[in-house]
Amino acid sequence: MSEDVFRSGFVAIVGRTNVGKSTLMNHLIGMKIAITSNKPQTTRRRMQTVYTNERGQIIFLDTPGVHLAHNKLSEYMDSVAYRSVDDVDLILFVVEPVTYIGKGEQEMIERIRQTGKPVILALNKADTVEKAQLDKAREAYESALEIKDTVSVSALKGRNIDRLIDVLIDNLPEGPALYDEDTVTDETERDICAEIVREKVLRLLRDEVPHGVAVSVESFRERDDGLIEIAADIICERDSHKGIIIGKGGSMLKRIGTESRKDIEALLDAHVNLKLFVKVRKDWRQNEGMLRSLGYDDRG
Secondary structure (H helix, E strand, O other): OOOOOOEEEEEEEEOEOOOOHHHHHHHHHOOOOOOOOOOOOOOOOOEEEEEEOOOEEEEEEEOOOEOOOOOHHHHHHHHHHHHHHHHOOEEEEEEOOOOOOOHHHHHHHHHHHHHOOOEEEEEOOHHHOOHHHHHHHHHHHHHHOOOOEEEEOEOOOOEOHHHHHHHHHHOOOEOOOOOOOOOOEOOOHHHHHHHHHHHHHHHHHOOOOOOOOEEEEEEEEEOOOOOEEEEEEEEEOOHHHHHHHHOHHHHHHHHHHHHHHHHHHHHHOOOEEEEEEEEEOOOHHHOHHHHHHOOOOOOO
């Protein structure tokens, strides 16, 4: 394959919840855009990021993990995950190195097969098992789905990322760059800031507050002196959750704000004044109007 040929295209990152898709994407593009936590369904929307080198340009679509839908938000997430594979040049199927292919993976395999798109398999968490287990996992998936190539990686430790990049570019069509080489994502700074705050809530509260938390940035303003003022609402479903998020004497909310501000300042390369408010919106995950206002709109 000629090294002089430039290749570009769209790659959907798909897989079950909690297999490490967002962590892998962050390593692939070389910076943190997607939030991560140990809770399932952390990624809720399709996020687009761009990687460019001298050989090619990859536009990654990080999708919500496929899971059993329990509410309108879950239905939206599954719809986004399944529709994403229709509009790409290549599918990056991320799985854990196990030989048993569960129902969720089987459904995703069937959906991928229907698209006829070429597939690269990423065996994530490869550092947690022996080579023999990796080989068995690879054989199990390659017998279930036609796969162009398989790469064993560790998203958490960033292992074998360069090899995966090479394989992805090799399997993209010839074509010019679709974005400027400095482009990293189509997400707005406002949206990324909201996701950073949500990540801190998920990480700091873990099992204390269920997954029904959203964040909405209500104002984002840069002052003449360069200070960026941000006000954001943390939305939860119950009054009891509000109390937990705020914490005794506001201690937890202060900690969420402090940790969020550090990441936001690193992202924006500026000093930030972050104000957080906690609001209760009962059953917001079942409210289509509320979901649309938060950016979860599946009508397009």
